[in-house]
Amino acid sequence: xxxxxIGWIGTGVMGFYMCEHLIKAGYHLTxxxxxxxxxxALIGLGAKWVDSPKQVAEASQIICIMVxxxxxxxxxxxxxxxxxxxxxxxxxxxxxxxxxxxxxxKNIYEEAKMKGVRTLDCPVSGGDVGAKEARLTIMxxxxxxxxxxxxxxxxxxxKTYNLMGGAGAGQHTKAVNQTIIASTMIGVxxxxxxxxxxxxxxxxxxxxxxxxxxxxxxxxxxxxxxxKGDLSPGFFVKHFVKDLTIVCEECDKMGIVLPGVQKAKELxxxxxxxxxxxxxxxxxxxxxxxxxxxKKE
Ligand code: NAP
Numbered sequence: 001x002x003x004x005x006i007g008w009i010g011t012g013v014m015g016f017y018m019c020e021h022l023i024k025a026g027y028h029l030t031x032x033x034x035x036x037x038x039x040x041a042l043i044g045l046g047a048k049w050v051d052s053p054k055q056v057a058e059a060s061q062i063i064c065i066m067v068x069x070x071x072x073x074x075x076x077x078x079x080x081x082x083x084x085x086x087x088x089x090x091x092x093x094x095x096x097x098x099x100x101x102x103x104x105x106k107n108i109y110e111e112a113k114m115k116g117v118r119t120l121d122c123p124v125s126g127g128d129v130g131a132k133e134a135r136l137t138i139m140x141x142x143x144x145x146x147x148x149x150x151x152x153x154x155x156x157x158x159k160t161y162n163l164m165g166g167a168g169a170g171q172h173t174k175a176v177n178q179t180i181i182a183s184t185m186i187g188v189x190x191x192x193x194x195x196x197x198x199x200x201x202x203x204x205x206x207x208x209x210x211x212x213x214x215x216x217x218x219x220x221x222x223x224x225x226x227x228k229g230d231l232s233p234g235f236f237v238k239h240f241v242k243d244l245t246i247v248c249e250e251c252d253k254m255g256i257v258l259p260g261v262q263k264a265k266e267l268x269x270x271x272x273x274x275x276x277x278x279x280x281x282x283x284x285x286x287x288x289x290x291x292x293x294x295k296k297e
Contacts, residue, residue: 003028006153007060009053009076009084010098011039013233014124015066017131018097018157023047025156030059053079057087062153063094069242070100077108090116093146095153097138099123099239101246102168102175105141109167118146121167123174124158125181128234129221135159139177141169175250178243182264184218185240189286191219192226193294202227222284234282241268241279 004027008019011033019042023029029047033039036049043049050056053076057063063084067076073096077084084094085108094112096105096119105121112119120142130136136158140147147163154161164173191214195205206223209215225234244265251258267289271278275288 004062005030005060007031007056007063007084008047008066009033009056009063010066010068010072011042012066012068013128013236014097014131016042017128017134018064018066018136019047020045021134021156022153027153030056032056052082053077053084054082054087057084057092057094061092062150063088063092064097064153065094066097068098068239070098070104070246073098073100073108074104078111085112085115085117088112088115088117092117093149094119095122095146095150096120097122097124099174099178099243099246100171102141102171102250105168105171109142118143119167120146120150121170122150122154122161123170125174125177126159127217127221130159131157137177138162139164139170139173141165141167141171141173171246172250175243175247178240179247179258179261181218182244182247183260184216185222185283185286186260186264186267187214188216188218188222189226189284189290192223192287193290197294222282225282226284226287231281231285231288233280234284236279237268237272237281237283237285238279240283241265241272244268 006022006027006029008029008031011019023045030050031039031042031047032050032053065076067073109119120140122138122140124136124138126136134157138154138158138161140163164170192202195202210220244261247261271286271289
């Protein structure tokens with residue numbers, strides 16, 4: 001393999017676009033996803049389909065992963081029969097972009113090291129728009145040498161990429177990101193409900209305040225989606241509850257309490273469990289919970 005062969009596992013909302021950018025940049029991609037139909041368009045662009053994460057690894061030197069939950073990452077990487085590590089060769093790099101736990105990132109790093117395989121935990125932020133427009137923020141944990149080798153790929157998918165420390169540091173940084181977003185999303189949806197109930201035009205309110213001190217990614221991207229009645233993902237509610245649970249678990253380990261994150265976890269768990277179809281909606285659907293709490297008589 002003279003050219004760098006890239007493997008990709010997980011072609012959902014985020015993975016699809018990230019993978020597409022690499023193919024369009026001229027890389028050879030070998031891909032796998034649980035549901036093949038979500039990879040068909042990438043196969044059409046020239047990606048080679050194989051039937052397991054292990055086969056992806058066998059055909060690749062750099063294996064990228066963008067699946068949903070930590071248990072998906074564990075299975076994709078560590079499954080002894082069909083997992084990535086079972087198919088890796090010495091010198092390969094496994095780069096996990098999934099938002100997962102710092103502990104799992106460290107476990108995978110240690111397991112891989114025994115085979116001479118390098119790993120990076122590289123969760124991203126920037127949403128579906130950031131993935132589509134190759135403007136992701138990439139937060140990395142692992143060894144500098146592996147990070148440096150990934151930079152050409154990061155440049156194709158992202159706007160910023162930073163090595164934050166050893167294995168797990170990327171996931172800790174993403175936990176900080178989600179801590180900030182937790183209260184921001186509550187603020188955006190509460191502001192919108194206030195605007196509506198006070199008789200203001202929500203679009204005019206966004207024009208008025210969107211460039212001031214209240215400006216944020218969540219405000220500019222998600223407010224207009226709610227105004228249009230678009231509650232589709234974007235960023236799945238089920239994934240945000242997963243992220244907020246990770247933050248709370250890490251806080252427990254550190255012996256700290258973050259009331260904003262706890263409140264967001266409570267509200268988003270209500271959305272996931274008590275609003276029909278809530279788990280599969282986008283995070284802007286929090287408006288549904290606020291409407292339920294503030295039902296008009
Ligand atoms: P998604 O659309 O659900 O994509 C995940 C993909 O991984 C799905 O296509 C899924 O297959 C596949 N997958 C899961 N387990 C697998 C397995 N064992 N083997 C093979 N494929 C498997 O989710 P997403 O929105 O792209 O998010 C992916 C990750 O990025 C999550 O951890 C999320 O928290 C994080 N993230 C998302 C956003 C966002 O705005 N969407 C932003 C930043 C970070 P199926 O097609 O069968 O479901």
